[in-house]
Amino acid sequence: MKQEEKNSFSKTKNICLPFKSFGRRCTRLAREHRARFYILRRCVTMLICWQDCE
Structure with missing residues (x-):
């Protein structure tokens, strides 16, 4: 590889x-947002199911 090619490669890499x-x-x-939404959805589902059982 020529010196010019190495320089252009390193410049591109840095950019x-x-x-x-x-x-x-x-x-x-x-x-993270997907995980939080999943946990929130599970909690709401459990609360709804828990209220139905009473």
Whole structure:
């Protein structure tokens, strides 16, 4: 690989890093929201079922 190609590759890599970390943060936040929504949904379902049994 020529020196110019190495430089352009490293520049491209440095430019892409913030976008990759942004994508990871978005993925992590979406996963957390999904988990919270799942727990909330289960709690509401249990409360509704519990009230029906009384």
